Amino acid sequence: MSMNRREFLKIAGISTVVGLGGTAAFTKIRESALEAAQIAPNTLALKAKQWAMVIDMGKFKSEETIKKVINACHRIHNVPDIGNPKDEIKWIWTETYGHAFPGQEHKYMSEDMMHKPFLLLCNHCTNPACVRVCPTKATFKRKDGIVMQDMHRCIGCRFCMAACPFGARSFNYRDPRGKDANGNPFIKEENKEYPTRMIGVVEKCTFCVERIEKGLKPACVEESNGALVFGDLDDPNSEVRKILGSTYTVRRKPELGTEPNVYYVIGGNGYAIVPELL
Amino acid sequence: MLEKALVGGKRYWTWVFFLLAIIGIGFIAYLKQFTYGLGITGLSRDVSWGLYIGQFTFLVGVAASGVMLVLPYYLHNFKQFGKITILGEFLAISAVTMCILFIFVDMGQPMRIMNVILHPTPNSIMFWDALVLSVYLALNVIVGWVVLGSDRKGVAPPKWVKPLIYLSIAWAPSIHTVTAFLYAGIPGRHYWLSAIMAARFLASAFSGGPALLIILALIIRKYTKFDPGKEAIQTLGKIVTYFMITNVFFFGLEFFTAFYSGIPGHQHPFYYLFAGMDGHAELVPLMWTSIILAIVSIFILIFPAARRNESILAVASAMVFISLWIDKGFGLIIGGFVPNMFEKVTGYWPTLPETLITLGVWATGFLVLTILYKIAVSVREETAGVEIEH
Ligand code: SF4
Ligand code: SF4
Ligand code: SF4
Numbered sequence: 001m002s003m004n005r006r007e008f009l010k011i012a013g014i015s016t017v018v019g020l021g022g023t024a025a026f027t028k029i030r031e032s033a034l035e036a037a038q039i040a041p042n043t044l045a046l047k048a049k050q051w052a053m054v055i056d057m058g059k060f061k062s063e064e065t066i067k068k069v070i071n072a073c074h075r076i077h078n079v080p081d082i083g084n085p086k087d088e089i090k091w092i093w094t095e096t097y098g099h100a101f102p103g104q105e106h107k108y109m110s111e112d113m114m115h116k117p118f119l120l121l122c123n124h125c126t127n128p129a130c131v132r133v134c135p136t137k138a139t140f141k142r143k144d145g146i147v148m149q150d151m152h153r154c155i156g157c158r159f160c161m162a163a164c165p166f167g168a169r170s171f172n173y174r175d176p177r178g179k180d181a182n183g184n185p186f187i188k189e190e191n192k193e194y195p196t197r198m199i200g201v202v203e204k205c206t207f208c209v210e211r212i213e214k215g216l217k218p219a220c221v222e223e224s225n226g227a228l229v230f231g232d233l234d235d236p237n238s239e240v241r242k243i244l245g246s247t248y249t250v251r252r253k254p255e256l257g258t259e260p261n262v263y264y265v266i267g268g269n270g271y272a273i274v275p276e277l278l
Numbered sequence: 279m280l281e282k283a284l285v286g287g288k289r290y291w292t293w294v295f296f297l298l299a300i301i302g303i304g305f306i307a308y309l310k311q312f313t314y315g316l317g318i319t320g321l322s323r324d325v326s327w328g329l330y331i332g333q334f335t336f337l338v339g340v341a342a343s344g345v346m347l348v349l350p351y352y353l354h355n356f357k358q359f360g361k362i363t364i365l366g367e368f369l370a371i372s373a374v375t376m377c378i379l380f381i382f383v384d385m386g387q388p389m390r391i392m393n394v395i396l397h398p399t400p401n402s403i404m405f406w407d408a409l410v411l412s413v414y415l416a417l418n419v420i421v422g423w424v425v426l427g428s429d430r431k432g433v434a435p436p437k438w439v440k441p442l443i444y445l446s447i448a449w450a451p452s453i454h455t456v457t458a459f460l461y462a463g464i465p466g467r468h469y470w471l472s473a474i475m476a477a478r479f480l481a482s483a484f485s486g487g488p489a490l491l492i493i494l495a496l497i498i499r500k501y502t503k504f505d506p507g508k509e510a511i512q513t514l515g516k517i518v519t520y521f522m523i524t525n526v527f528f529f530g531l532e533f534f535t536a537f538y539s540g541i542p543g544h545q546h547p548f549y550y551l552f553a554g555m556d557g558h559a560e561l562v563p564l565m566w567t568s569i570i571l572a573i574v575s576i577f578i579l580i581f582p583a584a585r586r587n588e589s590i591l592a593v594a595s596a597m598v599f600i601s602l603w604i605d606k607g608f609g610l611i612i613g614g615f616v617p618n619m620f621e622k623v624t625g626y627w628p629t630l631p632e633t634l635i636t637l638g639v640w641a642t643g644f645l646v647l648t649i650l651y652k653i654a655v656s657v658r659e660e661t662a663g664v665e666i667e668h
Contacts, residue, residue, distance in 0.1 A: 085624075097622035103542065135404035136393040150342055156316075156386015156391050157402055161326040165466030167619035171326060171386060173317035191593040199315045200386025256465040 009222070044215035049234030050126065050145035050261060051207050053218075054243045055119050058267030059227035064245060066117055072223040078196045080176035080186035087173040091205040092121040092220055116267075119228075121220075122147060122168035122205040123252065123260030130160035130169065139202075145233070145261065146207045156200040165256050168204050175198060175199040233261060279427060282656040283649040289501070290652065297645045304638010306309035307631040308383060316386060319632040324624035325615040329608070329636050330384040334377050336486070336607035337478060337643075338457045339412065341373035343487020345450035346517050352443055361658065365491060365506065367422035368650035370450075374415040376643035383505040383635055403459045410453045417446040422650075430657045454479045461614060468536075469547035469613040479529045479606075485521035486602035488514045496592050498651065504658040508588075513603040515591050519579040522598050526572055529605075543621075550623065558625040561612060564604050572594035645661075 024062045060066055073079070073092045080089055094117035098105035105114070124147045130139050131147060137155035141147050176197050179185050187196060194210065197203055207230075208218035221228040231238035241261070243249070248265040286294075296508030311318045321328050350356035351363050382388050399405050421442050428435040456477040461563070462475035472478075494516050495506040512516050536544035549555050551565045575597035584590050628636070 066547045082317075088323050095620055099622060102619075102621040133402050133404070133464070135399050135402040136390075136397045136406070137399050139391075153390070153393055153397065154387065155390045156388075157381075157404065158326045158386070159386070159402070159460075161323075162467065162614070163464050165619055167324070170323055172315065173319075173321065174315045198387075202386075255464060258465065 001017065021213065029238060037176065042213055045213045046217075048144045048232030048238075050232065051124060051212075052231065052233040052240050052261040052263065053121075053146075053207075053221070054240050054249065054263045054265060055095075056142040056227050056229065056231040056243075056267070057116060057118065058265060059140045059225065061225070063117065065223070065225055066119060069223045070094070075189070076191050076219050077206075078176070078187050078193060078194055079203075080172075080174075081188065082174055082176075082186055083180055089170040089172065089176065089203065091170075091203070093121060094118060095120055101250070110198055113266075118264070119220075120166070120168070120252075121262065122164075122207075123166055123258070123262045124205075124207055126259035126261060127257060129163040129165060129258050133159045133163040135159065144212075146209055148206060149201075149203055151195075151201050151203070156202065158202060160202055163184040166254050166260070169202050170204065171200050171202050171216045172197055180262070181255050195220055251264075279423075279430065279653050279657065282653045286652060290648075294645065294648060297641045297648065301638050304635050304641065307634035307638065310473035310631055311383070311635060312388075316384075318629060320626050320628045322624055322626070324618040324622070325612060325626040327384070327611050327615065328626055329628045329632055330380045332607040333639070334380040334384070335457060335479075335610065336603055337373045337380070338411070339483030339602075339606065340455055340479070340487045341370045341377065341411075342450045342454040342483045342488060344370035344418065345447055346484055346488050346514070348443065348450075350513070351446050351474045352447065354480065356447060356513070357619060358507050358513060362491075362495065362506045362510055364422055364426050365494065365651070365655045367418045367425075367446075369491065369494070369647065370418040370656055371415065371422065371650060372616060372643045372647035374411055374418070375646050376639055379639045379642060380636075392510065398597065401464060403456065407453075407456045407460060408447065410456050414446070414449050414453050417442055421446055426542040426654060426657055429661055433660065446494060451480060454483050461610075464614075466619060467614045468543045469610070472532060472535075474528055474531060478525065481521050481525035481528055482602050482606055485518050485525055486599055486606075488517045488521075489598040490600075492518065492595040492658045493592060493599070494651070502655045505653045511591070512586065513586065515579065515595075515656055518595060518598055519576070519585070522572070522576055522579065525602070526576065527552075534578065546617050546621070550616045551609050551613050555617065556623040558616070558623045560625050561609060562629050565609050568601045568604035568609065571597040572605075575601065615657070638659070 004120060070092050074081075074090070077091060079091055082088060096114055096115055097109070100118040100120055124145055126145070128141060128147050131141050134140075135157065136153050136155055138150045139147065139160050140150070156171065158171055161171060163206075174186070176186050176199070178199075190196065208216070208220075211218060216222070217230050218228075221230045229239050229243060231240035233240060235241060243265070244263060247265055249265055251260045251263055255258065318332075319328065347359050347363045347366035351359040382391065385391065394405065394408055424439050425435045458476035458479040461470035462472060464470055492511055495511050495514070499505050536548055538635065544556065550558065551561050552569075553559070553561050575594045578584050578590060578594040578597075585594070612626050613623075616626070652656055
């Protein structure tokens with residue numbers, strides 16, 4: 001494991017603070033004041049250094065739940081249904097194991113594993129390739145680790161789509177506020193509380209920033225019956241950290257160095273999760 | 279000097295109006311795309327760049343190739359290129375114009391193009407590409423115009439252009455290197471993630487560009503009183519030959535690494551492009567045309583006797599140009615997107631509006647080229663026989 005100087009100092013600092021007890025509380029207060037000021041003066045907001053998600057495939061008992069999860073996200077975020085795969089917009093969707101983890105499959109895998117629908121979404125990478133290539137900073141990484149899109153700045157060059165190794169981004173090839181040939185709107189029921197997008201910009205999962213700011217967990221997490229777990233990677237006591245510390249998890253294409261922050265518990269039957277954590 | 283573009287014979291005006299007609303059709307198609315969205319093209323969530331970006335990439339190479347005329351003249355005192363460096367510089371101007379237009383028509387929100395300047399982002403290669411291309415365009419406009427203007431007056435060009443000329447020589451490889459970096463620095467796209475991408479780009483640019491210059495020089499000789507010079511054309515032929523061989527060699531290196539290593543991800547784009555995959559084989563005939571043209575053209579060009587025959591040279595140059603156009607203007611971009619990030623195959627083929635827009639941009643480039651060459655040739659016709667040391 002490699003650790004750069006800053007990370008080392010941070011950990012060293014944290015250990016000292018833990019030792020000093022009282023000062024820890026003080027530091028914590030100062031830190032949260034700082035964080036809040038950086039985002040918005042909002043006391044409800046959930047806070048983190050790096051939001052992350054664990055997707056526990058073993059906990060999806062039915063395809064129904066998976067559909068509910070996807071629909072919840074797409075409905076509240078006004079994700080249009082264009083009706084053809086070419087112009088498709090999706091924030092969260094499923095692929096089989098072989099497509100979610102290309103190169104990892106083998107032909108002796110159980111049928112169940114081979115066909116299980118894995119949920120995919122933006123990984124809110126620690127070192128995101130999409131942010132690196134964007135020529136306008138229209139896609140950027142927030143202080144809490146969420147990789148965001150500024151729809152009013154995006155020029156629609158699609159460099160970020162070429163760069164994202166996870167196919168997490170969709171481009172509005174059609175006007176999402178428009179209608180199909182039969183006059184049906186692409187957005188079936190518009191959620192007035194969330195903005196619709198314009199034609200010609202790129203969009204993707206936002207880790208539900210609008211909900212986090214209200215103190216709510218992401219919509220997909222809420223609908224998942226415990227299969228999706230959301231939390232701060234930087235907090236050793238967070239639910240995600242507890243799972244990562246006790247269960248074997250994998251990420252998509254970690255070898256590319258983007259440091260994805262969505263982890264998968266692949267499942268099967270015999271994996272161990274400490275029950276009281278979940 | 280612009281007035282020279284306003285006087286011309288019937289053939290000149292027919293050609294100009296022909297180009298204007300194609301530009302008009304392309305423009306109408308673009309208006310359609312502007313209102314309907316890029317959904318009008320063959321592009322998709324999986325293949326998000328296509329013909330437009332391919333043309334852009336190819337034309338950056340054509341722009342860079344002007345240096346193949348400028349460099350031998352100024353650095354090696356190769357006199358035969360003296361009269362025609364202007365052809366290289368003006369070709370560069372027209373090529374960069376097309377590059378800018380292709381980027382523009384590819385954008386989802388073209389009205390926001392200034393955001394690249396308003397929010398400069400040095401970590402994006404696109405920022406650097408915009409920068410090097412604009413500077414290169416400016417250099418060629420200034421150098422070309424000033425040198426031609428002095429030639430016309432029969433005086434040596436002012437001293438201050440010399441440093442700009444040397445700068446433009448150094449600058450030319452940079453535009454194509456930076457353009458290669460757009461692709462070569464992207465994780466997870468196997469066809470692009472190659473350390474020799476920039477080298478391949480330069481080799482193909484320095485063969486494709488001069489091949490086009492040969493054809494243009496022969497056309498100029500045929501239809502005007504200005505003769506670019508037999509010796510100059512022959513030297514261009516040699517340049518095309520060496521760089522085309524290098525280009526094919528580099529492609530062979532890519533092929534070897536992908537197939538001897540046996541890494542599936544590296545092989546898949548080759549399978550898709552040259553054999554088809556999962557029932558998608560739309561690019562296979564094109565890619566094989568490119569390979570065959572490359573091999574046949576090299577086979578012709580390596581024989582000095584064949585090269586010396588200008589008609590054969592013209593045919594071989596056309597083959598080189600078409601071969602490289604397919605390889606870079608089409609295969610290179612699509613190969614990066616297929617298979618996609620999920621190892622699935624989504625095919626791509628340009629639609630009619632997309633093709634019309636592409637033709638419209640090419641016609642605009644050719645119109646710029648025609649006007650500039652008309653001016654250059656008129657000046658050369660006036661000053662025929664007078665040699666001015668630049
Ligand atoms: S998954 Fe793709 S879009 Fe999301 S942060 Fe990573 S690189 Fe960017
Ligand atoms: S499409 Fe938008 S977000 Fe993506 S790289 Fe271009 S400007 Fe940035
Ligand atoms: S985190 Fe929010 S935006 Fe992202 S997939 Fe889940 S519901 Fe959609």
